[in-house]
Amino acid sequence: MVSKQLPVSRGRRRVSKPSQAPAKARNTQAKPSPRLPKKASKPRARPAFTRSHLSSKKLQVYVFGEGSSGELGLGPVKSTDVKSPRVNPNLAGVVSIGTGGMHAIALTADNKLLTWGINDQGTLARDTTWEEEEGSDTDGEERLNPKESTPTEVPSHYFPQGTEFVQVMAGDSATFALTKSGLVYGWGTFRDHNGVYGFTFDSKTGQRVEVQEEPMLVPGLKNITQISVGGNFALALDADGHVFAWGCGEQNELGHRLIERRRAIALLPTLVGLPKTAKIVSVHAAANHSFAIDSKGDTWTWGLNNFGQTGVHIGAGDSDATVCPPQRVPSLKGVHMKLVTGGQHHSIGITQSGECLVWGRLDGFQTGLDLSQLPLDDPSKVIVDSRGKPRILVKATSLPIPRCVYAAAGSDHNIAITTDGRAYSWGFNVTYQCGQGPDSDVEMDSDAESDGEIETPRLMNGKAIRDRKIVWAGAGGQYGMSLIFTGVMHGFLQPVAALLTVLAVLTPLATVPVVAAPAHTSNWAVLVSTSRFWFNYRHLANTLSLYRTVKRLGIPDSQILLMLPDDMACNPRNAFPGTVYSNSNRALDLYGENVEVDYRGYEVTVENFIRLLTDRWGSDADDDGGGVNVNVPSSKRLLTDEGSNILIYMTGHGGSEFLKFQDSEEISSWDLADAFAQMHEKRRYNELLFMIDTCQANTMYRHFYSPGVLATGSSEEDESSYSHHADNDVGVAVIDRWTYYVLDFLETQVTGPASEKTLGDLFDSYDFEKVHSNAGVRWDLFPGGEQAGRNRRVVDFFGNVQSVEVQQNNTRDLLELRRDLEVLRRLADEYYAAAEEEDLQRNAVVAQEDGRPGAARWSGGPVVCT
Known part of the structure; x- marks a missing residue:
């Protein structure tokens, strides 16, 4: 807000400004009386x-x-x-x-x-009552x-x-x-x-x-x-x-x-x-x-x-x-x-x-x-x-x-x-x-x-x-x-x-002796289905399809966090027990081999999702002093740092500025915005790509305010997100349209970890005639704006920057070594002194967790339902 000039008094100087036209109120239209708001039982807008x-x-x-x-x-x-x-x-x-x-x-x-x-x-x-002492202004100045x-x-x-x-x-x-x-x-x-x-x-x-x-x-x-x-x-x-x-x-x-x-x-x-x-x-x-x-x-x-x-x-x-x-x-x-x-x-x-x-x-x-x-x-x-x-x-x-x-x-x-x-x-x-x-x-x-x-x-x-x-x-x-x-300004100033x-x-930077922040050093993926029950089969298939793609492009399981609220493969209604398909001819079993689920069933909650993103697991009894609960296995944690690019994909039932979790709770767009702000505050990412497939999806990234974030969704406000096709034998829809065409691009155009296809190429592939909704992209928070975002390679989020075999133990060793080196670099830099203690505590916890049992997983062959 800016104000009109106040009357001059008490020696305040009036400055000559453009002439002010008189402004008596005269209306250009008829004016209805103010209306009263309807009582709302459950607000879904911002907190x-x-x-x-x-x-x-x-x-x-x-x-x-x-x-x-x-x-x-x-x-x-x-x-x-x-x-x-x-x-x-x-x-x-x-x-x-x-x-x-x-x-x-x-x-x-x-x-x-x-x-x-x-x-x-x-x-x-x-x-503010004040009386100036006589003679206090020895120089005669007011x-x-x-x-x-x-x-x-x-x-x-x-x-x-x-x-x-x-x-x-x-x-x-x-x-x-x-x-x-x-x-x-x-x-x-x-x-x-x-x-x-x-x-x-x-x-x-x-x-x-x-x-x-x-x-x-x-x-x-x-x-x-x-x-x-x-x-x-x-x-x-x-x-x-x-x-x-x-x-x-x-x-x-x-x-x-x-x-x-x-x-x-x-x-x-x-x-x-x-x-x-x-x-x-x-x-x-x-x-x-x-x-x-x-x-x-x-x-x-x-x-x-x-x-x-x-x-x-x-x-x-x-x-x-x-x-x-x-x-x-x-x-x-x-x-x-x-x-x-x-x-x-x-x-x-x-x-x-x-x-x-x-x-x-x-x-x-x-x-x-x-x-x-x-x-x-x-x-x-x-x-x-x-x-x-x-x-x-x-x-x-x-x-x-x-x-x-x-x-x-x-x-x-x-x-x-x-x-x-x-x-x-x-x-x-x-x-x-x-x-x-x-x-x-x-x-x-x-x-x-x-x-x-x-x-x-x-x-x-x-x-x-x-x-x-x-x-x-x-x-x-x-x-x-x-x-x-x-430092970097976080959050909102009115x-x-x-x-x-x-x-x-x-x-x-020229006036502060700082070491440059590490470049992009690793890719991580957080893939979340928020829907349970058999008729939501497609949401689990959406997520598993993305899981298969990011693994193909090089992200190891140790850097993928997978959240599935329901076991569709072993549902009694499944005509093909132990399998999940998203393609019409059932050529590829998404559940077939090496699927590692980190959170499933009752573990898929808003609280666990927020804690996963922010790495804040502490409790009064089990906090290690750095906000990390020592009972949380490393396999359930997003062990990222300021050199990590993160892909976050979510799918489920949603509406304007909210996404349901298992039909029992909701996460709002402000919840996500604040979680990303905490991630930025703790330097938990280099760049972040947020993708969401749900009804009114684009409202979920409306309130993001943290730098380094790109966001894309399947539908505008008041628009539905539609399924692509159903399988008559399975009896339900098996994949959503937007996710289907995103996967179609990734599988046909991004042939491997060295692909030069860009996010701009991916976003340009969005077609209303195919998707039946208006997919959206938000660029303004990304460094360099739209042009920089369009030029990012797809594999900068969906692939792996390290040339390593996708094996958990080897990858874990390399990650531990990289973190140790980064800590040593930070020790030479007083500018990051406030962050050092937190990083050292985190690495200590990681070291303590070696050999600790992880989340329930299955791998090594087809699933057998009992």
Whole structure:
């Protein structure tokens, strides 16, 4: 969120900006009353936010821009423009930041809330009363209030013991924090054109609470998974996909029309009137308008539209135009958006494929487009003013920035980040909010003064970030911050919430004496069927077919984890006892020889699957001290490391964002996302390929957020996954269509471990006419994006990188030797000191387990059922 400029007071400098058009609320359509959500017996959407979505690393915070009101958090130093990023020693240990008009809030690794900046309406939730001692300023320079300008903890006694926070956000004059349990705390106030509007409505007294100086629970909200804050309103998304809005709705920011006599009720969360069919997965508040992305990738919008900032053409150019009720953004229909956010009068979004789109106000270079190249004679794309100058970009238009992964919008400027860690910024830059100032903060010659406006995207290349990889950004008005840490950023940082610029960057390798991470050294496969009962025969056959293929291409059984919940081969209904077939003429018995099942029957559970991925088996009695239960045999563990590529294949019955395990429990897309995040945190993979064949399969990888992951599935949301053919003698379908054609490619095109066929070749083989559903691929988390993913060889996941005979003992010896060598390399590197102990403990456990009985297996010949 970014905010409109606040009134100037107490010596705060007003900066000249593009003229602001009046914005009285005038609706372009009739508006229905807000509807109430239906009661849901069992939500299937995302669970509440967890701390696993936050960075697990303590961040260093760098600040830049204007700090005349203490918004930089540098303490009571002389007020000046910080022209280039400068470290803030007061914010060590921060994992996330939410930024407001002239204040900010940070969440630390030890669960503390820090606030700083202006405290005029209780925005800091603490007492900042201060009287400067007479004569304390010996140099005659004005000091800032140290209690406001220094980040300080919000007293913990305001919250119940054990409260754990997962997200912090701020607006112009209000501040919010989301807990792990899905509750929202808030304080401060909302403002309207007359001044203070109020923070909440007390239903007992029938009166507004104008200013809330202490944290309070926002009434009516539970099971909240995300919050987003605009200038003077807030949004919350719950686990059922419902969106709530509250605050000041003068420009229909709340998604419904306000009745004058009931305006105070707007301070209580009310359901936004989105269509019942639109299942929302993320919300994004701008200054006076909002966006919501649904599970199909469509984007909905509402609020102020005087410059077409909502993306809706109707009313664009009228000073009092709004969009209400919410409408689908026409130019984004069918475009799968990753995020959409906005400034005062413009918006910016990133697609799942990495394209950066912009629309809205043009005359301050907010969109970053070359105005001379715009089609001024096409009013469906560009609206011009009375002088024929381009004024409004109506249709979402792509910027020439390749492979974007994130973007943030300030009042009139933006920052976009690419997959290679570069940041580009453009727009209003009078106080260096684009991060484009000189490295020195001393007075400059007039020729070196700040560019008032940066017309088109320009690489951010300041000395402090020149050799560093930027992985996250937020943008705002007159000051900014950078989040910097030594390591890879994991998880989620919420969009910035106001007039700030925030950059998260990686410390350059050149400044840290590190040994390069090991290259791709091994391949592993986790193959899972989640269905029991005879009529689900095809799911077991799907899995065994993949098992046979990866063994043919060289992955040894010691590096394959096979989970089968039912023994179809010995089912009494099987007309061919001891066998499983997936081909129509029963030419190949998938169960015939050397099948090693690691988990079967009751062992195939969500808990065991998550523990397998994360290698966290500990219990109070049997934990070895490193999170590994010493009673778990090595044959049941995924003994991977940072050099391992992992193929994970799953099949069974599923729906939107869930997959059933044996009809008794479910794993959600967020469960998978968090498990992969833990794997990345523990450096358990180099690259990971996730494949899933189920109904609505592609929803299962929607919430992945860990780097190095490629994902593909058999069907889009609301689509079924179909079986390929049935065997009349067996009596059931014997394989699913998508898996059948994946196997067809692997068996006919990938002839051996030296094959040069790529994942791009495999994915291009998907054919709706054959599969009868829309198979999908997600590229954005993979290093180098789609092109790099397409160029990966199939055998980089389905084959084996080591030229060894597929025999368990020989492979085990080589794996042990490789791990020992990697540990020795890590011992020379202080940068990986935190990981050394864990790796050594793991290797010790592996050594102790040699000779220990493994899981129930059978091999060496045909199965005999007894």
